[in-house]
Amino acid sequence: MRLEYFQLIDRVTDLNLADRTIRTEATVPQDSTVFEGHFPGYPLMPGVLLVETMAQSSGWLVVAVNKFERMPFLAAVKDAKFRTFVLPGQVLQVTASVEHDGSGYAITNAKITSAGKPICDATLTLRVMPFPNGEIRQHMCDQAARLGVPSVETAHG
Amino acid sequence: MSSTFDTIANIIAETCDIPRDSITPESHAINDLGIDSLDFLDIAFAIDKAFGIKLPLEQWTQEVNDGKATTDQYFVLKNLAARIDELVAAKGA
Numbered sequence: 656m657r658l659e660y661f662q663l664i665d666r667v668t669d670l671n672l673a674d675r676t677i678r679t680e681a682t683v684p685q686d687s688t689v690f691e692g693h694f695p696g697y698p699l700m701p702g703v704l705l706v707e708t709m710a711q712s713s714g715w716l717v718v719a720v721n722k723f724e725r726m727p728f729l730a731a732v733k734d735a736k737f738r739t740f741v742l743p744g745q746v747l748q749v750t751a752s753v754e755h756d757g758s759g760y761a762i763t764n765a766k767i768t769s770a771g772k773p774i775c776d777a778t779l780t781l782r783v784m785p786f787p788n789g790e791i792r793q794h795m796c797d798q799a800a801r802l803g804v805p806s807v808e809t810a811h812g
Numbered sequence: 813m814s815s816t817f818d819t820i821a822n823i824i825a826e827t828c829d830i831p832r833d834s835i836t837p838e839s840h841a842i843n844d845l846g847i848d849s850l851d852f853l854d855i856a857f858a859i860d861k862a863f864g865i866k867l868p869l870e871q872w873t874q875e876v877n878d879g880k881a882t883t884d885q886y887f888v889l890k891n892l893a894a895r896i897d898e899l900v901a902a903k904g905a
Contacts, residue, residue, distance in 0.1 A: 730850060757860055758869040760853050780853055 656708075658687045663708040664749070667804045670719055675753035677716035679802075681708060685743045700741035705775050706732055709765035712749040713779050715804055717761045720753060721783060723796060727761065731780035738773050745769050751779075759783055816863075816893040823858045824889075827851065837890035842883060865899040 656663050669678040683700050690698035710729045717727040741747070751765040761783055766776035786792040814822075817837050824841070825832040828851050841847045847855065856867045875881035885891055 730853065755857055755860060756866075757853070757856055758866055758871070759873075760856070760869075762857055780850075780857075782853075 656681050656684055658684060658689055658704070661707070662798075663704065663711045664715070664802055667715060667802050670716070670805050672720060675716065675720055675756070677712055677719075677751050679712045679715070679749045679751075681747045681749065683741060683743055683745045683747065687743070690743060698743050700743075700745070702735075702737045702775070705737065705741065705767060706735060706777060708747065708749055709751065709767060709775070709777055710779055710781075713751040713761075713763040713765050713781060715799065715802070716751050716753060716763065717781055717783060718795065718799075719804060720756065720761075723792070723799070724786075725783050726786045726791070726795065727781035727783050729779065730760065730782045733778040733780070735775065735777035737775045741769070741774060747774065754778070816896050817889060819862055820855075820859065820889055820893055820896070823855055823862065827854045827858060835889065837888075837893070839889050840884065841887040841889065841892070843887075859896065863896055863900050865896065865903060867896075867899070 656665065663681055664679045665681045667677060667679050669676075671677070689701065689704070693699060693701050710732075714727045714729075718725070721727075746769060748768050749765065750768075751763050753761055754764050755762040759782065761781045763779045763781065764776070765779060767774040786795070821832060821835040824830055824835055824845065824847070828845070828847055830845055835845065839845055841852065841855075852869075856869055860866055872881065872886045876883055876886070886895060
């Protein structure tokens, strides 16, 4: 994770376009200014950043399902449950699946585990829209390459 | 078996916490019931699931923006029910 750049995902470990599922991984940094306030002397990963971690994983799945031709934007978070604390240095495994691929929106189910133990889960609504401009699309493609998002041609399915 | 309108009305009542008896076939989802675009995504999701279809929201929005259709054609509930019936029929054809 690079919290200062709002990059919550370190790598995509699996992308299955046939099943419309993704697996990603992220390591919570040992040090971050976030932990100076949340909380002093008792650092905990904020729940809203765990939501963002699930949203970014869902987003990479949806952008891949849409062949990098459209961009998802987080629109709603439902039934978010935070089951245990997340500490600096902890390694997180994130999974997300498309529950429904609607017209201009997608619903995903996402969850985070760590060492097999459930951390949090939620149902997310993403608006799916054209990229605002070519530069943002290129930025997303560059980020996808950095994270190891398989190209549409090489992804499962 | 409930009508398409009844199914839609029940979905709207449950999703948006609107009294069921205030929802009529003549109700305009946006102008009369005050449903915004985000809440309508929830309704669309529930309709898609209930009828096994995919409401073409983007196409409808484009047609309205281009002046080729009015919102009444898609968002007055009796008209929405007719559009859903067409989509269900097309799926089974």
